[in-house]
Amino acid sequence: QKEVEQNSGPLSVPEGAIASLNCTYSDRGSQSFFWYRQYSGKSPELIMFIYSNGDKEDGRFTAQLNKASQYVSLLIRDSQPSDSATYLCAVISNYQLIWGAGTKLIIKP
């Protein structure tokens, strides 16, 4: 059974700090990795996707992928209260999208 693991949180971060969200996956052959944000009562929204080892930056968001260690992370710089949400990690394994359970992030003003 292919798995994607995330700490459920909540992760509490002061406003303006860097929020670091981590995700590990079990299938070494996975090639595609996604981060989604889900506000309470809303549907998921794609934040970032990454396919290659290293960092990928988009505004305040940076996705980091380390295939050797089988983890992918999401950094949020200058965290804002509006970043408070559940962040879902998803990994394509054997052509199927496997979801993590999500990390609840709380940004404290």
Place this chain on the structure above:
Amino acid sequence: GAVVSQHPSWVICKSGTSVKIECRSLDFQATTMFWYRQFPKQSLMLMATSNEGSKATYEQGVEKDKFLINHASLTLSTLTVTSAHPEDSSFYICSARWGSSHSNQPQHFGDGTRLSIL
């Protein structure tokens, strides 16, 4: 880009009613669409995957005769909850993706439909 529209947003109806939910990709061709269900404070649960022009693939435990899925075009998929009962009350979310079944493209989500069966 990659906008997915889902309609209706809310449905409240009596037990025994059938409810149809539409999912449209507005600015891309969605070769594959997915239907999820999410109960409060729980994870997303994939119900079925549909490819344009072919029968949907249902996840284990999902009744195909109760949740009818049609994906007749590259921009529209529908989910019909037949003879809905209170236990079917949930948040139903569709997503769409372009590319083949082996695609590594991300899924893009609609806004979801909150279904309440009285």
